[in-house]
Amino acid sequence: MSKRTPLVALAATLATLAIAGCGAAPGSTEGGSSSDNPAAAAAAQGLGIDLAACPGDVTTVFGPQEKVGLTLPLTGGPASAFATLGPGALAAFEQANATADLPTKFELVQKDDQFQPDKTLAAAQGLIQQDGVVGFSGVTGTANALAIRDLLKEDCIPALGLPAGGTVINDPAYPGIVQTTVPFTLDARVWVEDVNRRFPDGTGIATFIGNTESGKDYTADIAKWMERTGSKSRIVATESIEATDAAAPSSAITTMRNSGAQVLFAAPTGAQCVSMMTEMANQGWKPITYLTTNCASTAFFSAAGPAGEGVLTVQAFKDVNSPRFKNDPDVQAVRAAMEKYSPSADPDNTTAYGGFTYASVFLEAAREAAKSDLGLSRLGLIVAGRHLDFHPPMFIDGVDFTTDGLEDMVPVEAGELNPWSVAEGGFVQGTLYDFEGQLTD
Amino acid sequence: MALPLEIRSGSALDRGWRLGRAVALVVLVVALPYAVETFRLGQITGALILAVAVVGLNLLSGFTGQISLGHAAFFGIGAYTTGVMTVTFDYGVVPSFVVGMAMCFVVGVIVGLPALRLQGMYLALVTLAVGVLLPSLIRRLDGLTGGSSGLFGMEFEPPDIAYFAGRAGGAVWIYYVTVVALVLSCLVVWNLMNGRIGRAVTALRDNEAAAIVMGVNRAFVRTVVFGISAAIAGLAGGLFAVNSGVLTPDAVSLLLTINLLVAMVLGGRASFWGPILGAFVIYFVPVWTSDVTQAPISGVIFGALVIALVFVLPGGIAGGLNALLRRVVRIVPQPPRRDEVTRSSSLPDDLSDDPVLLAPGRTEPEPASAARPGSP
Known part of the structure; x- marks a missing residue:
């Protein structure tokens, strides 16, 4: 190759890039949405959500089939501890789909992030743009959740039921992100x-x-x-x-x-x-x-x-391997659900039950949203997630999951x-x- | 038409072939943002950033033959310098890149000093220490680096023009910045390896004693190459910081060094295309395997694929592609001019019968009088 060839190639590249710089951004889409629904506007305002800044219409009620995302480590060192969250969460969603207590069937899409925040961001971008998820049922790890919270906020996508214990998760600037584990x-x-x-x-x-x-x-x-x-x-x-x-x-x-x-x-x-x-x-x-x-x-x-x-x-959670909860009816029910709807879930693994519980928060918010004036939509999910008061089956008696808008952002505030x-x-x-x-x- | 098609080096066809490849590459680079979704462009940018780091490692380990297990540390120094300077001290991104590269160069030269006395696994151990040290240092200096919690908020604001507006435009901007950084890195390595330093590097790698006897300054060459290699890795780190917007110590752990080494070997060490091809494989194979399996089995598939590639393509992907290309097109050397043949007193007589040294279409040497006018 001539010595001039690399320089010519560089000049050609820069010239072409300069030419490419004239025009609209590839893949750019018009953003912003507004709602004539006063209830939606009020609910959004109450949580500090700017509906006009959200891409698409976040008040649109979901169709009969939608996708929900979950990022977790499937490879790498932390996978041994957290990968079993996935089969547990899958059992909760499949059970909800089978019992048809929701107007929408949710398909859970799991993406590996190797527990690395930068990879969580890439995985979340893929879930949103490629898979078109309407929400996240879990983002594993506090730093991982922090890495994607701006993305979720910009797209007005809820993330309900995060297995991330950091205090920083409960930030009023990010109302769509709801923690589930013991803080x-x-x-x-x-x-x-x-x-x-x-x-x-x-x-x-x-x-x-x-x-x-x-x-x-x-x-x-x-x-x-x-x-x-x-x-x-x-x-x-x-x-x-x-x-x-x-x-x-x-x-x-x-x-x-x-x-x-x-x-x-x-x-x-x-x-x-x-x-x-x-x-x-x-x-x-x-x-x-x-x-x-x-x-x-x-x-x-x-x-x-x-x-x-x-x-x-x-x-706050019942330990399924503890004699105290071995024969607990709720534990037995969740065990049966996992065996029926997600055979790959280990029924003796505590983390799998955690996955089921985190998913149950998303599903409970979906039920509440479906009953509300906002309907089962992205905004409906965010608002419901911020106003939940229920007792997940795997929680110890006396411990509830309670949120109250931006006033009470920590859902689990009791424990034995x-x-x-x-x-x-x-x-x-x-x-x-x-x-x-x-x-x- | 019989394959392979033979093209004389330096001929019009050869120039056209090379120009065609360059144009195709430029068209590919420019067309990509229009052809893929924003998130996929972000992934391609991630692979290109990895490629920049592998280009740096390839300069040291591929061309020079010095094994470095500390390149994740140089990557991390560049990343955290950019992160701290832009987020904490509010400096611009480009000056942060420059400072990060300069710091990496200095640290690289310092780490490279043992390379004057150590080789092979011993040198690898010294660089390994640097790789192990950095993540712990980042955790300890949490007031500056964010520690285990991470450092957030790095971004490279695009110019205020419509083409780079919005999230999609921002992704295109970082993509082009990374492409330019990769081209510049490749040019630096290209010029180094095709100049005096490159010849010195090759000589030192192949026969150190002979190279020193011939006057090669071993200390200068080794430390400078180490420094430049580290600086390129630091540039990759800076790009990583502004592309992902989040830095944690785990992102610059030994696993990254291993990934860089695997990418270099898979792509084809001591080649110019190898680092780029290897980086794309190492970045996208886990993405695709996790897409199709949804279970921890994706790691097994990835590992099996890496082993298979090493066995099937011992020269790396670049070597394999070159071999494939040579079955279609073969560049043959231009025969020396007649006057060069006749002037060469050392040329054995029997070479005058070698058709490769004859002008095309001739079966015997031209007479001396046929030399080109004006040639010495």
Whole structure:
């Protein structure tokens, strides 16, 4: 090739790009919609939604068949923990389609995002533009949800039932995004409240928090609730752990033990919960331990063995592997639904039941929207999702899913603080803490 | 017509063939935004950004033969420099790109210093350390980088003209910016490899001792190539930041380095088209497999496909395509002019019978008097 050829090619490319720059953007479409329906206008205004800025007419009632999106990791490391959300969610949608209690049948379309926010964005764009989804029943992970919330807002597409615990999800600027899992702020509030009750004159607290998105929430929320409740306790040791750290946290436990703390607030990640409990037992340190709700499962505590005895976790979901809920009628019903409508779902996997529950929030909002003046439309879904009050079958009695517009944006504000019992082989029913309407800042 | 069609190098047909390919490529680049949906254009842009990074890695590992397991770190430095400068300090995107590339160049040169004494797996381990270090550093410096929560809000505002208006126009803008960045990166590598540095690089790769004896400045060549390779990866990182609008430490983990290496090998190492082809494969195969399977099985299909490609196309996709193309069109060298043949005292006598060295249509050498007028 001549030495001039690359330069000629570059010049040709730039010239062609310049020529291409004259004209309208390819693929550009006219945006904006308006509604003559006063109810729609009022509902949108109440949530701060600019109907004119939404592409297409968000008040158009859905047809007999629509698609709903779900992004989750199907490949990569986190897939082992979260991929089972999909079959659980599928069971909920197929059951709703089969029982025909909605005017629209929903097809669940799942896209792999490898738990990476940039890939979540690409997957969400594909779901919206290629598959034409009318909403999302789940976006797994807080950072992942943050990555796509502007896209969802611009397109006025609801995302209801997010398995993302970050406090930042509940932002009034994004009314169409509704969290479903136990928020980390509820964990922190319950922990502080329980310590205040046990130690009215205060005590020393150690914190062992993962250096993650959720860890930042825990740290901020613990400080916030200690201040707001006038707690006399104080933090005497602060240790952190990387999410990727697989080794036992020996030095961190030693440091916290030497601090003299009588209470431990712990929010590590996944299997680190097991290694933390085991290491504490090895070092003979037995403070009153509050562990993140992310680890409130029989699987983790069974792995920890005797080291888990008495460790407290906040629970809003029924643990299907716990003896307490093994024969619960609602659990049995969900198990039967999964076996019938989504045979690939593992009926012993807690996460699969989580997927079913997250999808049930979307479906409940759809039912409410269908009954409302707005009808089952995108706007109807957003408004219904922001005004839900129901009891999902997999929630513990006394814990409800409640939202109230922009006033109460945190749907799950109650939970049982349950200790693990080695003898029972499960969590023993403890105290129910209910902060309904108190967690929205 | 018998295949392969033989075309003399430098002939009008050869020039037409090359020009035709260049025009086809330009038409493809310009037509793509009109032919695909906005989200697909976004995915193509993502693949092109990956291609820029692979072009950088190919310069180092493909042409120079130095294995780097730290290119995700250079990608990350470029990405976070752009992110922090534009979001936190409100600088423009282009200056952020330049600063990011400069930082990557400096870090690349520093990391490249051990390359003067280390080779093979030992050098790979040094670069691996850099790759492991960066995500932890990003998490630690969370006040600046957003830590595990991520850094959001990076964007490259398009010019205020109708063609780049709206979301679709914004996607087209980033696409063209990425195309220009890729072309520039390829030109840099092309010019490097076709100049003195390129010859030095090849000499060092093939026989280091001989190259040094012949006067090649090993320290200069190795560190500069390392720096330029890192700077190109940093440019890719900057593009990634403004294209996705979100940065997390996981996005620049070792998995990215592995993806870059796989893309380079699959595409065809030490080739100019290989990085681009490999990047598209590594980007789109997981997308397509997850579309058709909807289950964790997509990872298995992707892995199997990669293994199959390595076995079927040992020279990479670029090598395979070249072989296929040679079955249709073959570029044969232009025979040396008559005067060059007669002037060459070292030319063996029997070569005068070689038809390749004869002018087309002749079966014996032309007389010396037939040399072109004005030729020395």
